[in-house]
Amino acid sequence: MREAAIAEEEAERKRKQEDERKKKEEDERLIKEAERKKKEEADIKKKEEAERKKAETERKKAEKEEADKKRKEVAEAKKLAAKEEAERKKLALKELAERRKAEREAAKLAAEKKKAELAAEKKKAELEVARIEKEKAKQAEVEDEPPSKRKRIANRKQKEKNVTNFSFEKRMTRTSANDMENDMEPEENDREGSENVTSFEDDDEDDEDVNITQLSEHSDSDRDDDNNPSKKRNTQKQVIQKTETPVRKAGKEEDQKKKDIKKTGVRVNHTAFMEWVPKLTENQRNAIQEIGLGPLLTAFCYWLLDQYEENSSTLYLPRGNTIRLEVDDVHIVYGLHMGGRRIIESKFDHDTKEYKKFLTEWRRTRNIRTGVPSVSKIIKRYTTEVGFIGCEPHDNFMTDFLVVAVNIFMKSSQSTQANYRFLLSMMDRNEIRNLDWCEYVLSSLDTTVEDWKQNKTGFFKGPLPFLQVFNI
Structure with missing residues (x-):
């Protein structure tokens, strides 16, 4: 019995130990489980915090990029506005300069006009005084003559009056x-x-x-x-x-x-030009049209040249009347361009390197080193020489045509050589149509008339055809 009790106590003791062991293992498991859960929760929290921080960083980065973009756009807009403002100011200054230049030119023209009018009035007054003095002198001579001779002089004066017009x-x-x-x-x-x-x-x-x-x-x-x-x-x-x-x-x-x-003569033979014009090819005519001198080739021009003679009278108005010629009158008569660039004549062949080279190349086509040929020789080349009749409108052809046209219709020279000083403004073929041809004709008229009045024995170098047609 005692052994059974001891065995039972031993069994109970072992059972208690087993229960304690299991309980301890369960507690350890629960502790580990709790620690694991706590660790997982910490990891999740840490991960969430990292994601939150990352999202915050990305948000701040996006906001910064957006702000930078806006600042850049504002800067570009300000730069563009400043550029436009600068262009506007530049254009305004240019317009102001052009307006002031036009006002100065207008004032200069007005002063010149007034000066010319005063000179004309002064000359007219001097002529009137001279006429009155001459009439007084003649009247005094008549009063000193016998009555019979005085009557004959009176009859002669009356006849003179009938034929003065x-x-x-x-x-x-x-x-x-x-x-x-x-x-x-x-x-x-x-x-x-x-x-x-x-x-x-x-x-x-x-x-x-x-x-x-x-x-x-x-x-x-x-x-x-x-x-x-x-x-x-x-x-x-x-x-x-x-x-x-x-x-x-x-x-x-x-x-x-x-x-x-x-x-009162002119140097250039205009009938030769009239003979040359009908022989121009279509390409030559188109090239001449492109530089703005096409109106010189019209049927009206043929009629003008047919009626015009080299040695003709200048413009005279009856009863002492005068007409002031304007640039618009030249445009109406000739139909030429009124561009914005003024034609400038050279003083020397070496005014610029480009001009010297231009003349050298042009003269080389005629085997000459200095000077230029006469207008008749230039026309003769394109109307009689086989290699030049109907040739392509190359640069030398255009230069030759310019020399012929300017010498015939605008301004020639006293010598047999053609006037070529205006070629300083003709070196760029694309800019020829932008030249103020009408102003050049009018200024040439002023200078050539002045030269002719100083020496009336020479040729008249100016635009005589313009005067003739304007008189019509």
Whole structure:
């Protein structure tokens, strides 16, 4: 029994130990489970915190990028606005400068106009004073003469008054061909001019003794010749110098009649140009149209050249009236461009390196080192030489055409060589149509008329066709 009790106690003790062991293991398991859960919760919390921080960082980064983008856009907008403002100010300053320049030019033109008007009025007053003094002197001479002679002088004055309005334009048959006139040497021109001056000195001495009846008959015959188209084409207009006693002796021989006529000539043969124009090819005409000189090739131009003669009179207005010519008048007559760039003439062949090279290359085509050929020779090349008839409108062709056109319609020279100083503004072919051709014609008219008045024995170098058509 005792052994059973001991065994039972031993079994109970073992059971208790087993229960304690299990309980301890369970407690340890629970502790580990709790620690594991706590660790997992800490990891989750840590992970969530990391994700939150990452999201916050990304949000801040995005906000920073957005702010940088906005700042950049604002800076670009400010830069663009500043650039536009600078352009606007620059344009405003340019417009202001152009306006001031235009105002200065207008003021200069107004001053020149006023100066010219004052000079004209002064000259008119001087002429009027001279006329009055001459009339007084004649009246004094008449009062000193016997009654019979005084009556004859009065009758002669009345007849003079009846013929003062007749045309002073006379004609003479040309004795040399147009080409010979163009190729005349300067020495021959000077000799011819001196002969004209001598003839006018003789005329002034003969003005007092005039047969008025014969003069009236002679002037009527001159007017009949003017109305005859066949005679008109075979003669050339001449300008008679006006004097205070505008009558000439009639009944003199032909040599004396020629002395009564003052020659006003032009250097260039316009009929040669008329012969050249119909031979231009379509490409040549198109190239000339591109540079703005197309109106010179129209049918009106053919008519003008057919009616125009080299040695013709300048523009005279009846009863002392004058017309002020403007740039618009040149545009109406010639139809040329009124561009914004002024045509500048060179003073020397070496004004610029580009200009010197331009002239050298152009002269090389004609095997010359200095100077230029005559207009008739330039036209002859393109109308008679096989290699140049109908050639392509290359740069040399355009330069040749410019020289011919300017010398015929705008401004030529006193010598047989053509005027080429204007080529300084023609080196860029694309800019030719932007030149102010009308202003060049008008300024050339002013300078050439002034030169001609200083030496009326020479050729008139200006735009005589413009004056003729404007007078029509």
